[in-house]
Amino acid sequence: xxxxxxxxxxxxxxxxxxxxxxxxxxxxxxxxxxxxxxxxxxxxxxxxxxxxxxxxxxxxxxxxxxxxxxxxxxxxxxxxxxxxxxxxxxxxxxxxxxxxxxxxxxxxxxxxxxxxxxxxxxxxxxxxxxxxxxxxxxxxxxxxxxxxxxxxxxxxxxxxxxxxxxxxxxxxxxxxxxxxxxxxxxxxxxxxxxxxxxxxxxxxxxxxxxxxxxxxxxxxxxxxxxxxxxxxxxxxxxxxxxxxxxxxxxxxxxxxxxxxxxxxxxxxxxxxxxxxxxxxxxxxxxxxxxxxxxxxxxxxxxxxxxxxxxxxxxxxxxxxxxxxxxxxxxxxxxxxxxxxxxxxxxxxxxxxxxxxxxxxxxxxxxxxxxxxxxxxxxxxxxxxxxxxxxxxxxxxxxxxxxxxxxxxxxxxxxxxxxxxxxxxxxxxxxxxxxxxxxxxxxxxxxxxxxxxxxxxxxxxxxxxxxxxxxxxxxxxxxxxxx
Numbered sequence: 001x002x003x004x005x006x007x008x009x010x011x012x013x014x015x016x017x018x019x020x021x022x023x024x025x026x027x028x029x030x031x032x033x034x035x036x037x038x039x040x041x042x043x044x045x046x047x048x049x050x051x052x053x054x055x056x057x058x059x060x061x062x063x064x065x066x067x068x069x070x071x072x073x074x075x076x077x078x079x080x081x082x083x084x085x086x087x088x089x090x091x092x093x094x095x096x097x098x099x100x101x102x103x104x105x106x107x108x109x110x111x112x113x114x115x116x117x118x119x120x121x122x123x124x125x126x127x128x129x130x131x132x133x134x135x136x137x138x139x140x141x142x143x144x145x146x147x148x149x150x151x152x153x154x155x156x157x158x159x160x161x162x163x164x165x166x167x168x169x170x171x172x173x174x175x176x177x178x179x180x181x182x183x184x185x186x187x188x189x190x191x192x193x194x195x196x197x198x199x200x201x202x203x204x205x206x207x208x209x210x211x212x213x214x215x216x217x218x219x220x221x222x223x224x225x226x227x228x229x230x231x232x233x234x235x236x237x238x239x240x241x242x243x244x245x246x247x248x249x250x251x252x253x254x255x256x257x258x259x260x261x262x263x264x265x266x267x268x269x270x271x272x273x274x275x276x277x278x279x280x281x282x283x284x285x286x287x288x289x290x291x292x293x294x295x296x297x298x299x300x301x302x303x304x305x306x307x308x309x310x311x312x313x314x315x316x317x318x319x320x321x322x323x324x325x326x327x328x329x330x331x332x333x334x335x336x337x338x339x340x341x342x343x344x345x346x347x348x349x350x351x352x353x354x355x356x357x358x359x360x361x362x363x364x365x366x367x368x369x370x371x372x373x374x375x376x377x378x379x380x381x382x383x384x385x386x387x388x389x390x391x392x393x394x395x396x397x398x399x400x401x402x403x404x405x406x407x408x409x410x411x412x413x414x415x416x417x418x419x420x421x422x423x424x425x426x427x428x429x430x431x432x433x434x435x436x437x438x439x440x441x442x443x444x445x446x447x448x449x450x451x452x453x454x455x456x457x458x459x460x461x462x463x464x465x466x467x468x469x470x471x472x473x474x475x476x477x478x479x480x481x482x
Contacts, residue, residue: 001072004173007038009477010162014042014138022158024137026117028144028360029162031318032174035140036294039113040069042138047075047091051110054080056128058097060265061272062115065294066094080106083265097124104131114139118311120155121146129155142318143311144360148195151364159362165321165355174321175299175330177354178394179384180226181377183342184218184335187306196309203237206304206336207244216248219302219335223282224252225381227331231275232282232300233289235316245284245304255281259288289319296322299330306336313338313351321354339384342377347384359437432456441467 003011010029017025029035043053057063063081070077076090082099093107100107101124109132114120117139120129129137137156144152144159168174185205190197206215223232234249236242242258249256257271257280268288274280276297283289301320307313320330332339332354340349374387376399383394391398432440433456440457444450450464 001037001041003037003041004034005477006163006167006173007034007041010160011038011041013160014038017158017160018136020158024139024156024158026139026141026144026152026156026159026362027162028141028159030165030168030174030321031142031315032322033142033162033168035142035162036065036069036115039115039138039140040066040073040075043070043092043111043113044073044075046111050091052091052093052108053111053113054093054095054100054107054109055113055115056095056097056100056125057115058119059288060096061268063094063096066115070094097128101127104128108132109135111136111138117141117156118143118145118152120152143314144362145311145364146195147309147311149310149364151360151362153362153364156362159360161360164357166357169355172323175323175327177317177321177330177332179332179334179339179353180222180382180394181334181337181339181341181384182218182222182382183337184215185306186341187336190306192308196312197306199238202306203241205306206237206241212244213248215304215335216245219245219304219333220249220252220254222333222335222382223300223302226333227300229281230299230331231278231280231297232302233295233298233319234282234284234302235289235305236284236286237305239286241304242284242286249282249284255279257283258285259283260286261288289316294322295319296324296327298322299324299327301330301332303332303334303336303338307338310351314354317354347375347377347387357437429456 010027014025014027027035027038029038039055043055046053055066057066060081060083063079063084067077067079070092075092077092077094078089079085079094080100080103081094081096083096093109095107104127112128112132112135114125114137118141119125120139139152139156146152165174169176187197187202187205190201190205192198208214219234234242234245236245239260239262242260246256246258257274259268259271263271271280271283272295275283275295278297282300289295298320301317303316305316317332320332338351340347340352342348375384376387376389377384378392378395378397378399380397381392381395383392385392385399389399432443432453435443440453444453444467447464447468450467453459454461454463
């Protein structure tokens with residue numbers, strides 16, 4: 001198998017991180033970027049040097065995907081998993097976390113790879129890490145933070161950042177996304193625990209006593225309008241919710257099933273196969289499809305699980321980003337304000353768009369207050385449009401143009417607002433202080449401008465030089481591959 005340029009770059013940066021004496025490295029790349037391909041390539045190269053490698057995952061479906069990818073790389077491998085025979089083949093082992101933690105003395109790896117490494121804080125994962133103190137550790141994830149937003153710096157020493165979602169969309173490695181936000185329910189009043197909404201309260205919101213089909217009925221209605229017949233995944237609060245949602249979609253005439261941990265492995269595999277082949281138009285899921293599932297055929301994400309966790313939100317929307325034949329774009333129908341919400345005529349961000357730039361850190365990132373972003377919601381079809389749009393790109397609705405109220409001087413005579421004069425009076429310093437990271441990077445093209453940004457934003461000394469160096473390297477890379 002051949003790797004794409006961005007995958008080779010990420011692999012090379014991982015190698016460099018290890019050469020720089022870091023023993024625990026975390027690779028961060030978006031869902032659909034081919035993280036399994038990247039670490040399979042690393043495992044192949046490491047085993048060729050005589051190193052024993054163990055690749056850990058926490059779900060049967062992930063074990064299958066890893067095994068299939070290693071086979072494509074012609075890497076002989078065995079398993080440590082209760083559902084499979086333990087057969088020693090070559091120097092690479094694919095291990096179930098739940099099984100390996102009870103068989104730690106059966107293997108002595110030089111390199112441990114942790115798939116979906118944001119789980120590395122959990123007890124079983126930590127036991128595996130601590131059991132092999134001399135082994136190098138490579139974690140891979142799309143979302144390097146805990147549910148409460150704290151980072152993974154207590155596990156990993158160095159982070160390698162792969163491409164942004166937007167970059168992969170521009171080279172058509174990921175699908176573009178259309179967002180519809182009906183806001184069928186408002187989760188703001190829900191109680192929170194450990195960084196997310198309390199599951200029982202969220203379940204009652206989505207399945208209100210006395211009218212458990214109300215919210216799902218709205219979801220079916222919006223699906224029929226926006227993506228009728230396109231293969232969809234509904235993300236639900238709990239198992240009962242997933243089962244009831246599937247039942248209502250079936251009653252509405254759709255070919256639907258639920259996918260959760262109550263099903264046998266064989267049943268889950270059959271449902272996934274039926275979804276991929278088109279026998280099923282959709283599945284409703286509780287947790288099972290929130291990470292690691294490779295379903296390129298899925299083009300619609302229906303959000304019926306409110307969450308304060310950015311990681312969970314990104315894992316869910318990431319399921320529909322992969323490209324596939326005949327797939328023009330992905331569609332997100334958000335009924336629970338995970339993307340954001342329309343508040344008194346202004347669009348207020350919650351987790352924002354999947355393609356927003358994310359600047360992860362091993363230390364985590366501070367929680368920020370909701371901020372207005374430059375888009376607006378169509379009152380007719382609920383599609384999100386650029387703030388400057390005059391008509392909705394989806395339904396053609398003409399947006400009302402709100403004129404600024406005229407100013408009234410002390411003399412009491414109304415005067416027309418001179419917008420140009422007001423804009424001209426604003427200083428670049430005022431704008432930079434409020435601007436987002438990607439906006440200031442777009443404005444600052446010289447090192448002098450970058451230093452101005454660093455001074456106003458309070459960034460570390462040397463930040464401007466780092467950005468200029470990265471830009472120069474990117475330019476050289478493009479010229480080399482032009």
